[in-house]
Amino acid sequence: MGSMSIWHWLIVLVVVIAVFGTKKLRNVGTDLGAAVKGFKDGIKDGAADGADQPGQPTSQQLAQRKANDPNTVDVDAKTKS
Template identity: 65%
Template sequence: MGGIGIWQLVIVLLIVIVIFGTKKLRNMGGDLGSAVKNFKKSVKDGSADAADAEKVENKTGRVIDGEVTVEKEDKV
């Protein structure tokens, strides 16, 4: 009673098909699928980049402390 039944969904689907047509719906479905695929790929690549950043941060190197001085030479 309070929810949407199967027949209401079928009627809405038929109205959408009449308004947009099957070709346009197919194109929209393909575009939506590519968008979801690219989003998943970006999320996967982002987590790999974060793991690489952690590896760089954890890598410690040798620090060499020094000082540079310049002696003035007398030119003749």
């Protein structure tokens, strides 16, 4: 009695089809599929844009900040030979 057999699931399926109808179930399935596809596309876009996070400046942005900062001293470091 604790486990659901295939016959239990078939009866549940017939009742759901009788209550909602096939057209409404088809629309729900289409909407659910579109939502899952949109979610997957969003995950892919987020992973591709992970390198360009707004919280982490690029090296070019850092160079511009240093050039505009009056307290930054630009020197050439040389090694002793």
